[in-house]
Each structure stands twice: as structure tokens, then as C-alpha cells.
Amino acid sequence: MKRLALLLASLLVAIPAAAKDQLHLYNWNNYIAPETVKRFEDFCKCEVVQTYYSDNEELLAKLAAGAKGYDILVPTSNAVQALIKGGQLKPIDKAPLPNLKNIDPAYLNTAFDPGNKYSVPYAMSLTVIGYNDRKIKELGLPTDTWAVVFEPKYLEKIKGRVTVLDSSSELFAAALKYLGYSANDVDEAHWKQAADLIKKAKPYWAAFNASSYIKELTVGNIWLVHGYSNDIFQANLDAEAAKRPFHIVHGLPKEGAVLAVDNMVIHKDAPRPDLAHKFMNFMLEGKNSAELTNLIGSGNPNMDALQYIKPEIRKNPAIFPDKAMASKLEQLKDLTTAQRRVRNRMWTEIKAGR
Amino acid sequence: MSSRPSERFGKWLVSAPPLVYLLFFFAIPTLIMVLASFRTPGEFGGLSPLIEDGKLDLNLDSYIRFFTESVYAQIFIKSVWYALLTTLFCLLLAYPLAALIARSPKKYRDLLLLLVILPFWSNFLIRIYAWMIILGPNAAMARAVNSVLARFGHEPVPLLFSSFAVLVCLVYVHLPFMVLPLYANLEKHDQALLDAAQDLGANKWQRFWRITFPLSLPGVYAGAALVFIPALGIFAIPDLLGGPEDSLIGNVIKQQFLETRDWPFGSVLSIVLTVAALLLAGLAAWAGRSQLGTRSSGVPSRA
């Protein structure tokens, strides 16, 4: 019995990393194609150790508490903003990144990272409407406006068949856009209007759900969602694979939507910044960047990648929005502590049914 | 009971290791977060520096917020209610299970016990997904319920994304933590006691209510503690299959640490939750003990 315990204890301690060169990538799950990883490992003669998170906030919380050991992180722009201001990132050396020129200048030199000192765009998604085309067409509902998510006159036809994202920033952004304000509006009075709009619509919604809504949409239990464009793309693939009598289609609201750009950054305590830069340059190559888009239908800021992307994805307006739509897209900005507190109180009141 | 020196040594020998371990790996880390409840949140996450410009940055802001913004207390009470219901239903379901296992012949007992806990070695998420399939609007259960309701002219009721789904899964997830303590207690009940009572004329119900149940109270109490207390803080189940009204205090606490990045306030909510849970547990223990007379063993004061 004692021997068993000793053996197990020694196993625990002896598990640390092998002496091989390792790049620690902390990323969303399924946010890099396995072939790409393998090709990079061959290219750099190193091992890529992947760990995952499923939410920017999880990443931020873990790093704020002091975790280290990660080289590359892939946060969304507002999280990048928080990380930069919190002093969590290592500045990027542009010299080993000749492929940076492949990125569309529209996505460079942003307000939260002027001069791209810390971040390099990786992939994007839009937060739009996703719907079951057969059911929604039957009911004659509009799909190019947020009204179908917020207005009771439309919602009563699909009561209990709608889900919205369980994220206060995303839902408030959609409500603010619908009311004609900016998604980054910080006027408390406008927030109150948005909260009232949400409260009026809430009784018709099935759930606030960010995790299982795609599955329910594909199966046909849910007919309309407020969700991410690559999730909706995936749902359609699943629906086709299951030979369902309907398709899952993107609905682009004319009032505008949130654009989420995910970026590669290097953690300030990265053990291997050299490998990190190699990885970044590798992912900035058009061919490698395109693999992810072809896999999950994510938007791509890389101009060189466009030639490698499957035509049906290239034509999808929710993945590659046209100029008109692009002008109505906004990236979310991080809020101050005081603003976050107010927002949380409103959100809790909404959830508590007050 | 005489207190020999070896007795006292034995007392420290047996209590020191868990005490030291918990002090080091629980009490000290928790104290860090208790201290955090008096601090200000960092602008971009985490906490502000403790000592800023030579001044100690401690305040009661987060506590004041909790006591002035009543929505948090409201959600807290709702969570207590859910946890109580969960505990009750777990007890009702677990008692026959534990009783059956305890009464079974020895060679089957271990297998039956393992069978109770086996499902819980599979992953939590897919068990919940299985419930989503069972409770889905097109599955047998929902169709049956709604056809009955339709006969009374009632609107169809969603089983999924509702409080019903949340409660079913809460009970499901906590059931083994009621079965195991109950079993550990029921297993030692002497059948001879019950046989003697039967010979004296007691019927089945009297035997249960006057002998078995009181003797099993320590097990009931242990099971109730191991269900109620964790159930208070749960957030994953409402996240996955709760309706728009099913947000619980666990969800609010999670939001403080993640979306809102307000660790001090999350700390305050957690402290309130923990203190309340411990108080309720202590209260129940005290009530149980005073009801059963001076001995905490659970033997009724009337022979």
C-alpha cells in the first residue's frame, strides 16, 4: 500500500516537461487546424504544447492571478486592451515578422494597440443572428434586423425558441445598436434603455446561453439565436451532415453588429519568445492562416490568405462582410471598473427578473 | 473517559496532519481572498496594489454594495430555496437506495454501491447533455407531459431551459453524495433491534419512524450537508440548461470574477455564502442534537 503511494507520488513529480524545445500555446479550442500545428512543429523542430480556455475572461482571470508559463495567447481585442494596460504582455519585435505585411491595413494600428506594439491579428468573427431558414421563412419573420430578437411582436411567434448570448457586453451591444447607439456607448441612460428593451424581450427567450445553443439550433429545438458567425457556420455544416430538412443561415442586422478580432500576443513571462515570434510569422503566412478559415468559417484579416480560402466561405457575407456591412461593424472596447460595476448591477437585475 | 497522556498525544497525532494541511492549503489562500474583499478592484482585472503611495488601500465599499443593492440578496434567497429543494428530493430518492444496499447480502453490497457512483465517473458535461436529450422538446418525456397538459387546454410547457430542468439535474448531480453517507450509517443498524420491535407488536411504519430513521439521523445530516452546501454555490447547471429566470448566486459570483473583474465584490459574495452555509449547517446540527437528547449518537431519549 505504501509502495503504491510512493509510486504515484513520484509519478506526479516526474511528469514535468521533456527537455525538447517547447512552445506553449494558450488558445481557444479548435482555433488552429491540427495540420497547421504539425507543419509548424516540423518547421521549427519543436513541440507545440496546447492548453485551452473557452472565454477571454477566464484567460484574464488566470493571468491576473499570476499564472505563467505560456508563450502565445490569443485574446480578443478588448481583452488585449486589458492585458496591455495591465502590463501583462511582451512587446513584439517586428524584425522576425516579415509576413506582417500580409495583414489588411484596416485591421492594423488600432486604438487599443497603436503601431501593433503587442498584438498581431489572427482571426475574426461577427456576432449576428443565426436561424433555421425553413421555420423562420414559414413564420415570415425578418432576419436582417435585431428587431426579431428584441421586439415582442416578432418574438411571440417564436416564443421559447430563441436564445441569446449569456454575455452582458454582447447583448447590451446588440440592444444599443438596435436603439441606434454605438455598441461602445457608455451613457448610463442609454444603458437603461437597452436594459428595458432586454427585459421586455426576456419572457420570450428560451435561455441566455453561450455554450449549448448551437447544438439546439442544429437539432431544431431552437429556431433563432444571437450568436457568433463561425458557430453558426459550423451549425450549418452539422445540420447538413445530419441531413436535416433545413439550413442554418446567418442573418446580418442592418443596424450593425459586433466584430471580434482575435490577436496573437506574447505573455510578458514567456519562456520562449523566440519560438513565439517564429510561430507568429508562420501564422501570418497566407496558406497557414487560411487553414483555420476553411476549418471553422472564421473571418480572416490576412490578404494573402484569401486565395487559399474555399470559394463558398469567401462569398459568405457574414464571414467576409462587404463594405456596407463592414462600416456598421464595431469592435468592443474594454470598460472601466466603475462602468463594469454599473453594467453588472443592471445585468444581475435583468437576470433576477427585477 | 480518563485523559491519559498517551490519550492527549493521540489526539494531536490524529488531528495535526489534516489541520496543518488545511491551514496551509486552504486557510491561508482563503485569507488572501478575505483580505481582497476589503480592497479595490484593479482597473484592468485582479486587484489594485495593496499599498498605494504609501497608504494602505482598504475599504468597506464592496460590503456596503452588497447590503445596499438588494438584488444580490434576492438571488441569494432563491439559491437557498433551490438548494433546500435539491436536498429534500435527494433525501427522498437516496433513502430507499441506501436502505436497499445496506440490507443486501454482503457479497452484493459493494457492487450495488459501486453501481450508484459509477455514472459519476463519466464527464459532467455529457451527463448534462444526456439530460438535455431526455428533456428536449421533441423527446418522449416532453411530448407526454405536453399532451396531458393539452387535454386541460394548457399551453405547452418547456421542460428544457427551465427551473424544472435545473432542479432535476441538481438532484441528479448530488444524489451519490446523499446515498453514500446514508449507506455508511444504515449499514451498521442492527437487524435484531427491528426484529425485537416487531415481536413487541410494532408495524412496518412504526419500526421505520421510531427506530430506523432516528438512528440514521447522523447519516441524514451528513448527506444533507454534503448536498445542500455545494448546491448553494453551483453555476454550471443554470448556465447549461437554465431558463432566463434561473440565475443563481453561483452564477453571480462567477460573473464577478470573470465578466465584471470585480474580485473584491466576488469575495464578499463568497464570504457571505460560506458564512451562511456554515451557520445553517451549525444550526441544523445543534437542532438535531437538542432534539435527540444529550447524546449526539442519535439514539432516541425514549428507549
Added chain:
Amino acid sequence: MRRRPVALWAAAAAGYAFLYVPLIIVVVYSFNNSRLNAEWVGFTLDWYDKLFHNQEMLAAAGNSLIIALVTSLVSTVLGTMAGVAMYRHKMRLLSVLVLAPIAIPEILMGVSLLIFFVLLNFTLGLASVALAHIAFCIGFVAIVVRARLAGMDESLTEAARDCGATPWEAFRHVTLPLIMPGVIAGALMAFTLSIDDFVITFFTAGAGTVTLPLQIYSMIKIAVTPEVNAVSTLLMLLTLALIVVASRFTPSLLRSD
């Protein structure tokens, strides 16, 4: 003569049914020819095949198993000691320290342990996760052992001591066999809690440490594929086999007398 009350059997059967209907779905859906865990489409063994080639998932499962075994071992020992101490010596401090980890929201405990480990400059990895798990599992074991001890006849132990047995001998030959079902129940709970923990593990895991729940939860926004059902089914069978084998080698361990 043993009575077999029908009502008891029926109620217990209902309990088992409640426990097993979802599990049957889990196992059956591991053969589902669909990426989603939502509807039956057709039969396939592909997911098991995928699983055997999925190094990450298998490594994660292995890590979870190791951590759970160590956790249940250590927390059972410490928890039994705590349970005995709480019952015999009525230590208030220990009672609070044992119950509090069960009450404290996991996210707070995870963040606080992470901060603590970082302060100590302790490298995060499997060990940090195990240490965290043990902390919250001790309570579960302690409470069950204490409940088992309640009402135990102290005179037996006293008699043993009067006959010249040392406290350890009295414990090992008198107390321990009597509380064994409680100890086993506690160990089972500790193992179960550890193998499925997500929140605390998320915060205390190192940069290369992946356990099964971490792997699976990260899939939550894309799709929790039947591969997860497959790995769960296999893990359950493996654990069951391990326990059956262990009980063969130590028959006295599981018997209550």
C-alpha cells in the same frame, strides 16, 4: 427470516433508473454517427477510433486518473483522521476548516490557490492540482467518517486499551474495521470529485497540464463530440476494473467485518 418489502425494492429500482437512464444515453451516443450530442443519427465506431489516435485526450484522461488516485488516497487518510478527531475530541477549529472548503465557491478557491502558489513560486502542474483537490476532498471524507462514528460504542475501544493495546493497535483492530464502510464511501466520493473537477483545476493547472475536464470544457463552445462519450465510457470501465482488481487483492479492505 429476511423480509423483502416490495415498496423498498420499487423505490430503489426507481432510484437506479434515475441514475442510469442518462448514463445509458451517454454510452449509446458514443456510437452516434453525428458530431453533436443531440440526436441519434446512426451507428459508428469512428469515435473510438478517433479517440485512440487522439494523444491529447488520452494524456488528459491519464492525468485525471493519476490526480484522482493520489487525491483520493491522501484525502481519505487525512479525512479519516479528521473525522475521528472531530468525533472523539470535538475540535471546533478542525470542524470549520473541514466544512469551509465544501462551502466556499470553487472559483474563489481556485483563484486564491493560484495566487498562493504564485506567491510561493510553486511551479504549477499536476502536483498543484492534486494539492488543491485534496484540500476540498478532505471535508467530504471527514463528514462521512464522523457520521459513521456517531453512536459507535466507545466501550469496545476502552476495553481494548484496558487489555493493554496501544492507541494505534486499538484504532487499527477495533475502530478502523468498524468505520471502514464510511472510509470507503469517503474515498469513492473523493475520487469522483477529483476526476470531474473543472473550476479549481482550471486555475491551478500549469501551462502544459491538461486534465480531462479541462479538455472537455474547452470544447463546450464548438461541440462536445461523441469522442467525449467514448473516453468517458472507457474511463468508467477502467475505474470499475481497477476497483474490482484492487478488492480482489485486499478482500478484507471492503468487508465491514
